[in-house]
Amino acid sequence: MSTRRLLLSLAACLLLAPLAAAQNAPRLGQAKPNPKSPDVIRVATYNLLNLFDNRDDPALSGDSEDIDDAKPEDQKKAAADAIRRLDADVLGLEEIESYDALSDFVHEYLDGMGYDYIVSIDVGQERGIEQAVISRFPITEAMVWPHLPLGGVHPDLYGSKPNQYAGQPVMCRRSPLRVTVEVPANTHGAGAEPYQLTLFVIHHKSGKYNDYWRNRESVRFVNMIHELEQQDPDRNIILLGDFNAIISDWSVQNYRDSGMYDVFGNDRVPDAKQTTHESGRCIDFIFVNSALNREVKAESAFVLGVPVRSEADAARYWETSPPPGYASDHMPVAVDIYPQDR
Template identity: 55%
Template sequence: MTAKLHWTCPALVILLLHGFAASGAAHSQSTHFGHPRIAPTAPGAVRLATYNIANLFDERDDPSLSGDEDDMNSVKPAEQKQAAAAAIRAVNPDILALQEIESFDALIEFREQYLDDMGYDHVVSIDVGAERGIEQAVLSRHPVTSAQVWPTARLGGVHPDLWNDRPNRYAGQPLMGRRSPLRVTVSIEPAGEESAPYEITLFVVHHKSGRGNEYWREAEAAWLLERIREFERHHPGANIAVLGDFNDGVDTATVQTYFRSGFSEVFTERKPGDPLTTTHESGHAWDLILVNPALQPELVAGSASVFSTPLRSPGADWRTTPPPQGWASDHLPVSVDLMPRDS
């Protein structure tokens, strides 16, 4: 949690994004989902966002990562960092949940180089021991009062014998969390006559990826909901959001697990395949913000949005298809505004 307070320039953001997308014939064709522009934050509101920024690795070699997981193979190019920063500036969140962060140091470096005037004085990124060296993080303009991760969580049960109709290499082994969620509580100072700070607790997730790992994601969701219930028992009426990269859509068993426990998503109307709410270059909507009943009334109606950045075309093989000019990530940022007053 560090210091410096500045602001951003929306006009420059739009020029940067358009400049990135306009040139570069050697790059692949770009597909656009989401909205090309996002409305300013509602007066008096706080903007909450999530963004899988795609492999924010710095140029420092981590000796604990080698072979297929060598971090030097995943260093994020400067032009991609600049494009990601331009997207963040365009969305202009007050509280930003991030996925695929290498480390606290890598995030601080990114903030200092590209977002130093955005007022993100409060930074949380905690090592969770993931084999690929990535973790969840939060950048915030408001103080973070507590943070927690669960790096060795046992989810309960064991891996099944089959994975995609083939023998499962983990068969019979205990189910473990692959990338621990990050819990942070953010305190927002009152405006006007309110006497107590408004608090919101985030559970930032990056569920296990890949076809065939549905059982794993469902176990992660069930386990996390137990942790949320524990938190609610100690903090009745807490405003809670679960947000991040779910690697599953709203109609899947993973996300339905959250819905059955009382969570709802911030898009009140979502049509299957709607490009305005699609968040991944594969054409899926995997990046979500879910809220509990205490937080839901504070959402600003109609403020949920997906911000558009250049993406590969759906169906393109990311291993062989170069990203288009201006590419920042294979995911898009998702945001919603909330009024920081308990209803």
């Protein structure tokens, strides 16, 4: 090849490289996880979108029948790929069918990742979904509050239509999952004493006109956190999950107003790299209390980009096919923490 042809070929490659990179870049989130240093632990949240197994739950029937809800094999593999890339030490999960479904998934698709500790507790939700945690560190406590009363009754209208729950007491749709994780002393950056971290993994009520419901959940969850802080002001608390609300909604603002900190910053305006749902909204969050905020590694929070539908297709998700590599309509969100009390 002549020198001139070689130079032209090199120039073409240089011109096409950015185009190829742009084509491979995720629509939302960032293409690669942030680097993870050995002196931190990574905590994350990921809504896995209906992680159901192929077992029939006899307690579910009618509109909640689960026999045909098993998550497709290719989506399980894609979810596992995202989790491997994420490399979280502690991962809160939403839309999990059961402990058995999650345990099967971890052992089949996440073998070798070190997730030896698994918690998923039934909360009595009629569709059979719950929150869960998988962890590389021991879980010393786990609890839920099924059918938690929130006070008040449902309004007469859902938007402009009759509310099917009108007049009934407002109950928590999906109880928070509270777990405490203990990082052993002298490991993963922990000091001479074990490091404890309490997680509230939440999945707020969905639905455009259910803001009143989410608001009541938010108030109750804040009270639960404050009760713990009153018992132990130094307790490290992290609240994470699918909030089904955007940053300006009252249910989200209430966490900030209560003294918690958004790990991306309380004054942020989410852009495409911080968007967490294929609809173009940021609805998955991680908040920490003041005790834990001192241990959050600065600028470590990120949203990991994964294949999702276009925003137009997301608006018609029930009649559009997901793209190759699709695992969920949500993106994982993560933050790094120094596991030493400061």
